Amino acid sequence: MSWEDEIVMRDVTNAGLVVSDRIGREVSSQLDLEEALEASRYASHPYSTHPREWPPLVEVVNTWELPPVLIERYNAAGGEGTAFCGIFPEIRRAWASVDNSLFLWRFDKWDGQCPEFSGEEQAICAVGLAKSKPGVFVEAIQYLLVLATPVELILVGVCCSGGADGSDPFAEVTLQPLPEHTIPSDGVTMTCVACTDKGRIFLAGRDGHIYEILYSTGSGWQKRCRKICITAGLGSVISRWVIPNVFNFGAVDPIVEMVFDNERQILYARTEEMKLQVYVLGPNGDGPLKKVAEERNLVNQRDAHYGARQSTGSRVSSRSPKPSIVCISPLSTLESKWLHLVAVLSDGRRMYLSTSPSSGSLTGFNTNHHKPSCLKVVTTRPAPPWGVSGGLTFGAMALAGRPQNEDLSLKVEAAYYSAGTLILSDASPSTMPSLLVLNRDSSTQSSPSGNLGTSTRSSRALRESVSSLPVEGRMLSVADVLPLPDTAATVQSLYSEIEFGGYESSMESCERVSGKLWARGDLATQHILPRRRIVVFSTMGMMEIVFNRPLDIIRRLLESNSPRSVLEDFFNRFGAGEAAAMCLMLAARIVHSENLISNVIAEKAAEAFEDPRVVGMPQLEGSNALSNTRSAAGGFSMGQVVQEAEPVFSGAHEGLCLCSSRLLFPLWELPVMVVKGSLGPSGTLSENGVVVCRLSVGAMQVLEQKLRSLEKFLRSRRNQRRGLYGCVAGLGDLSGSILYGNGSALGVGDRNMVRNLFGAYSRNMESNGGITTNKRQRLPYSPAELAAMEVRAMECIRQLLLRSGEALFLLQLLSQHHVTRLIQGFDSNLQQALVQLTFHQLVCSEEGDHLATRLISALMEYYTGPDGRGTVDDISRRLRDGCPSYYKESDYKFFLAVEALERSAMTIDAEDKENLAREAFNSLSKVPESVDLRTVCKRFEDLRFYEAVVRLPLQKAQALDPAGDAYNDDIDATVREQALAQRELCYEIIISALRSLKGDNLQREFGTPIKSTASQSALDPASRKKYICQIVQLGVQSPDRIFHEYLYQAMIDLGLENELLEYGGPDLLPFLQSAGRNSIHEVRAVTATTSPVGQSGAPMSSNQVKYYELLARYYVLKRQHMLAAHALLRLAERRSTDGVPTLEQRCQYLSNAVLQAKNATNSDGLVGSGRISIDSGFLDLLEGKLAVLWFQIKIKEELESMASRSDVLPGTSESAENGVVPEGSSTADANFANATREKAKELASDVKSITQLYNEYAVPFGLWEICLEMLYFANYSGDTDSSIVRETWARLMDQAISRGGIAEACSVLKRVGPRIYPGDGAVLPLDIICLHLEKAGLERLNSGVEAVGDEDVARALVSACKGAAEPVLNAYDQLLSNGAILPSPSVRLRMLRSVLVVLREWAMSVYSQRMGSSSATGHSLILGGGFSTERTIASQGIRDKITSAANRYMTEVRRLALPQNQTEHVYRGFRELEESFISQHSFDRF
Template sequence: MLIERYNTAAGEGTALCGIFSDIHRAWATVDNSFFVWHFDKWDGQCQEHNVDEQAICAVGLARAKSGIFIEAIQYLLVLATPVELILVGACCSASADGTDPYAELSLQPLPEYMIATDGVTMTCITCTEKGQIFLAGRDGHIYELQYTTGSGWRKRCRKVCLTTGIGSLLSRWVVPNTFKFSTVDPIVDMVMDEERNTIYTRTEGMKMQLFDLGANGDGPLTKITEEKNIVDPLDAPYGGRRTNAPPPRTARSPKPSIVCISPLSAMESKWLHAVVVLSDGKRLFLTTSGGIGSSVGLNSGLRRPTCLKIVATRPSPPLGVGGGLTFGAVSAAGRVHPEDLALKVESAFYSAGALIMSDSSATAMSSLLAVQKGSAAQLSLPSTFGTASRASRALRETVSALPVEGRMLCASDVLPLPDAAYMLQSLYADVECFTGFRKPFEKACIKLWAKGDLPTQHILPRRRVVVFNTMGLMEVIFNRPVDILRKLFDGNTLRSQIEEFFNRFGAGEAAAMCLMIAAKLLYAEDSLISNSVSEKAAEAFEDPGLVGMPQIAGTTALSNTRTQAGGFSMGQVVQEAEPLFSGAYEGLCLCSSRLLYPIWEFPIMVIRRPAGTNKCEDGVIVCRLSAGAMEILESKIHSLETFLRSRRNKRRGLYGYVAGLGDSGSILYKTGPIIGPGGHSNGRSPYNSQIQDMDPADKSASNKKPRLLYTSAELAAMEVRAMECLRRLLRRSGEALFLLQLICQHNVARLAQTLGNDLHKKLVQLTFHQLVCSEDGDQLAMCLISALMEYYIGPEGRGTVEEISTKLKEGCPSYFNESDYKYYLAVECLERAASMANNPDERDILARDAFNLLTKIPESADLSAICKRFENLRFYEAVVRLPLQKAQALDSNADITNGQIDPRHHDTIMLQREQCYEIVMNALRTLKGVGHSRMQSADKSSGVATAVDPASRTKYIKQILQLSVQWPDTVFHEHLYKTLIELGLENELLEYGGSDLASFLQSAGRKHQEEFLQLHLELLSCMI
């Protein structure tokens, strides 16, 4: 359709094109027609919108400000013609399955939002995330298009010039444009730096201008500086100085022009703020602050720009380079190409460390050059080189050349979908790239790519850039190092190529990538990894020829696989020898730390407050991480831990070797002295031959030195133990994430209300590290689980203990064990029994079931609360036996009774036992009438009849006394007898007292002794 319309105009029409990455659309104009379509569907559908007669000269897309239009209008399409500026509403709707929020786009004309240009032809439009619309005119000025609801006499839309003074404004009103003869340098490009709230412009005469919008982006536009000769390499700002030497280019070579200006995020640099790409491929890195090294990073709003100065330059990428990471060839860094083969860059696109240039230096066909920061650890030099090249210390880049038909007109990143972006924002909200960054999260996620491929390839998808050229649209996908390794495993690759990959990236990084492939940790790409590829990656992770062997620091066994680039060393401080584990352990550490990095040291809960208030009591506690982020991260951690556990169980790699060393099972589970080389496994593990080959060296070394710190087998065992510790940490972390997901599904704020003030404060300050590794984390987890169980058990609960307990036991067994399960089952039985007031038989059965469950875990139960429930049900067997069982568990050896307890622990244990005894004593006090009102209120809450007649009261007291006397605990009997005397139950004491009553009375005071002996003799005479 576009080609036909352009041909209809005989190729003389005005045509523009661009990409709206925010809504996943490409657009083009032909004269007065505007076309827009979905760039990643390729379904041939194209939407058209026409304006009145005049050709469209500039196009922009802005977010609609809230409260002005209907909610459906999310964006505003800005169309500029030579005579008017037009706003069109853009409404996006999601697909039926909800996977694509930009599936449908409808354009809504807004006839009341048009304004005349007053004879100024606009050349470009840029918009901020706040919805501000800036336009650059051919008169060299910058305008802002402002729009409101239009209440009263004010217009709905107006155009405001931001760069003109009073004198210029009067001149424009008084003197017509016909009589103005001064030369105007129109602005042809305008770029917004959202992070620092600045605007860069480029004029037709290759001048660069810098404007400031204030710290918050809502201040008046202020012109900071203008640089006229920024592209002249003979001038000082370019980075050189004038000399008598001939210039590097011939007199005929044209002066390079600016083809691209892009801001640099704080993630890429804290003191470099923009990069300029020239037509010869060179790149100029600019700063807007006074000096290099001044930290202008995340809080750049506190320091406003003062200048525009070149800090560093980067030569053009070398020609004749293709494929990026090529194996078997020396890196092209530092190669110099002939001058007659200089690049001819027509257009360029830079974003978050990636640069795409359209080169037309070749006469046959143009090409796309993709330039990225190199991720490799060192140059791919032959192993005979003793040291790496010094050139490897410099910034390394990978360059890929792709021949294409046509020339690039524009390009843009393919932004992640909002759900994925929100997940990433939730994970990295407190990390540097998102701190202080406004919505939308999709663009903030792009900045994560600036960290490089190695730290982010486990969580970010492959990077995609859509390119609009003269032949149509194409998509460029950047392969990460892990994608290259996966392709090596997927084909019939020679071992030498795998070894070269390990040499290039280092054994640790390469092993981490093997783990990602073997455990299928790649972002949403598990389906791309076959089982055969996964198994090959696992074997490479365990291959000592690739990852090396554990050794003592200072040996040279891993010099080929672990040496990092850095040049020749003149000597180092001699350090004490220490174990240096293999690349497999280093890779596991890298993989684990990158998974846990965005959550480990950050709070897991935050207080969300209403806008405009800072009071803690006005806020609601919520989880910092979204449910989707926790689910994805927990899935990746679980996959990694499952892989490690399967290799351990199959005795693969070092696990297999260590398991074959005699009594080796303890090395994986217990502490103690590390086993020596007492035996070797008869298995086929490649570690056997490696370690056997190393043992003679150990023996020879022992002849030269007084002693050998560790043998090879001991080093292997130490590494296995370290890997097992890491595996357990991953398992615990995965369980913590599972628990957080379950708690968040049941309203964290409601569960947190059950906590006291101290626990509530601790919960808000609790980090993920503390939840996983500290006692406070265990305590808070137990309290939250208890609140969750109470919700299920309570009258508003929507489920059973069995249902929620199954989830807890399967997902986080270290936080919820079998004793917890039995306890909450018992509580559920008691809740059901409390509701059976009219069915005493069923009530007694449920109470008996609860008692039987609790007798298995007396030391784990909260008896003060649970026994009150039994007391309300008149089930006094549990009220007596459960506290006494717990007291016995606290002093299982009866040390207090035998007088053999350590004096340091006597008071503590005695206090705990007395607390158990008091539960029984309180039940007696309640029956006697002391604390009766408290019992009535408790009974009323349980729904049980509270009236107790005197006969029943006497029966219950008798039952308690009989059960108590039967228990063989003399210390408890003393407390019981004292309480009976206190309550005036002397007759019951003498009637039901145990065999130790006489000795108790003998040890009592003289007054009580005579009185109670007399009563005791009278009772005996009556019985005879």
């Protein structure tokens, strides 16, 4: 598409501002008739005459004689019969009655038909035509003919039908008698008939009353037709019933004229005595008739409302008779909201009356809530000048040469007023014109620049043009020739809302409604309304007069090759802008005309439109050159601030703006859609609500044709290089536009071309400038630059016209497909935005473009959906031809793809399904920026074509951010965030597909819940995993690193960690490291010496924990075990948050870390002694941390157990022993329990060091068993440490004895000893333990507290040494050898018994080793049997030790100063043990 055909939205938007401004100005210039009349009081010339050199303003185009049958019948009656006549414009018929016969015939053309309707013998005295009420008669009866005779009232059905070709809707009229709808008149002779637009029929009787005919289908007890008197009281009814009307001899003032205001629902009546009566029918016109006012002396009131000011130009002589009211006519609301009725007087004056007590324009009266309450004269319009045939005459000039005794006032015998036009039938002497036609002077409605210096009041004053026409005979009746139904329907659709206030709801015919628009004036309506025609019925025949619009006048001037001075006079009178607009309408052929505009006239009009001698040149405001064609705002004034001159464009630009704004005026600021019915509470359509285009398809088509014709003309002039616009615009795109800025793209040659084109005209203007050379100022713009600026502005208007035409085409297409059906899938916000969308927004705004796209999408879905009515090509061709700016090539490809998707969904074959899906994907890949991702990707997702689901959003993200602003950290943060947000909207489509495959039932897409389809729920787990992996792999292949991060994060949130680790790209590791706030360099730098033991790390969020866990899993998967161990260590040592992690979880982390460290140490991939040394040291560190953590877990569990025991058994705390709190009452126990729990909570929160655990938890709470394990773990040694260990053992034993005696102490010893044995002896001091337990056991035995066995302590010590008897024997030997330690013989005896047990245990272990596996067979162990040579040699040393020890201890027993009966048993035991090793006897007794 070339640049000439492209629509630049910036140009369209700026042109839209110009059009809005012009429309605003035109609306503000429309005055209420009351304001115009008030301003005309002070104007010296309220009337004007048409220039003689111009074609006539009003002319007779047709005359017809009366039908011969009518003349014959009238002549047959001898001229003395009863005859009436009139015109029915609704059915294009004139009528006349002669006695009891009624004749109807066409008034606009003679077709040879004049049907006659004859009733009874009584003469017809009144005739009327009413609309038929719906539902009473058959549909063919559209109107009712009302015939009144002195005896009866008759209703006759009227049927209108078109001809054979249907071109003439009024070709045939048939009268259908309705015998059941005839009623007696009760002796009342009717004088006139008035009908409302709702079919109500009112008749005025000669008795001064008003009657109404009521008719119905006759159901129930009511009659089909009846007559009621609605103005008489009860007494009058009774009197008329008792005394017939013919005997009523009272003075009666009969009603002679009734008119009905269908807009305000007011009935006006005029009597013979010139009384005016006002009746109301309620706000809807269906209420009872109620009289609200009656005035007798209105003619004498004149201008009472304005303080009895006299009308200008009054020439009523004192000898003249009192003027009478000739006719009355209601004023439409379009003419005035404050004036309601006009009464024409016999002297030519007009009285304007109101039914409101106060004037609206002066007091702010609101007509919408007006209730008639009176009838008063607001103002009086003077009579038109006498003798207008000789030119415009006023004052003394009109009286020159006239006899002084001649009555110069008009003698009006008949008058007609409608929509601003007045026709007067003058009965003055025959030398005077007999017909005066007054209508608004259109030249005063134009707003040329010359008006700037005139009086504001004068420009607002009502000025009427007066024309005279000769009429043969007396004028009997006058009526407007209403527009044809098609034209009327178009006009009503366009202007009903903006001009008639939504009056389309009225039942008044569209022909009458559209005819009211003539009151707005010709300039604003001549492009849409035909020439106005009026039919005059006179005694000599009928004639049709036509009103030439200003556009018709200039057309005739161009046709007749009038002198240029006449054309210039026309431009000067109407203004260059208005005249140029008329030429433009003729050149573009957009005017409503009965005859086609020839090419010659169109070309002449185009030349006049482009002629700078009449339309002017673009100038600077205030320049002398400009003042030659347009008056300045004021004279030259010294001392005023000189403002910078602004460009003022020529009349051609002004005319284009006027023409464009008037075409767009009926729809510019109004909504394009309306709701028939109502919206629901949420903004959605209710069940009875229907959305339709506000304008009819016919009206939009007419307007579209006019807009396109105007744009086509401008385009043709540009292509032909004709005129200023064509020459400059044909050069190419221009940037020097007043809409955009200063400057011009015109080169030197181009400027010369413009100067040559208008050189003579410019030189003439410059020569008349009157500015001396030494005072000439430098102008901000050269003539060439001004020309370029104007052309650029006109080019913007041209694009606006093209865009508007396309918008109307789109609306027509949508209307043909039923808008309600198309938008039923829209949400409430979108529906509400559509209903509120104005045409201005649709054409110029992004919102309008967006809504148009949504409507086109709905239209396409109508064609391509499962129940589609066609193919994309069917509708796309119309859209591309009719509205290419709304439906671009990218849109066509998009919907082609949608169609392929629909076919793919309907295809069963898997290969064809995939091929169609790929075809759609390839089409969409060419226009990713136009793709509706939400709709299209959902369809691809249903087809399981996930390549498109991934690639299309990524392509659109790149199209939306081609510069990569989302990656650029150096640009403004707002721009970067906006680009990132656009990308993320595209990414979310892919994540939505992942979420759907994952089976997340709570998924949400763009804020709307999305239900899983049946196909998704039918997927087996293997297929789900397959498609998920496909999406991830396709996403990882993309170079979009921002998407990678978005994808990785979404997979983590969806719980797809396994797939992430398996298919993640190379940037997964940096992502996890960055997300966890820890780089790989920091992880590698951790060594065994850098991580402080027992110190918790920084707190982590749940997301960071998840990232570190994934990081550890990633390292394991990549066989980087040492890095995995470091990550696990970080997790284990992190600070606790809300109780997470627990100690058990930390233990699990550390256990896994130890496992990974061991794998790293054993890995073949790690070589080098230095690396192995580091890894081994780290493994030791981890194992140490794990051991310390186990201590912490044990301490926590012990503390929790202690707290629980304190709660269950109060008073049994170990506070006294442990020294935490003193023994005391239950309060102390409670405090102890609370303190214990607090310590347990501390341990559960963070990791503690082994020093903290020992000093702050284990020792204070007497956890001596754990203390010993920690001392053993810490490798305590030395004298100081030994004393701590011994003291700890002593406390442990005392604690155990206090809890459960020696048995408990031995049990603790058996449990703790093996865990710390073997050692260097410092952590397991057997001598101290032995002495402590033996003494305690002897004491408890002697005191009778506990029955302590001889073997209990000894066996416990042997178990503590893991079954090794020799260390225990050495401990006993050491104690027994030191007399100072064991001075008491009883203690020594106790210990000797224990030594005997130890020796026997040792002997048993020796023989067990000797027997080997034979011990399991159940054979007896014989001391002397079966020694092999090898066994004997190996155990000989141990046997010797046992034998020697037994012999020595026998001696020790004998040395005890105790009775023999106490020592004998011990002695005998040692002796038998010794003998058993020497002899070969059995060892069974041991």
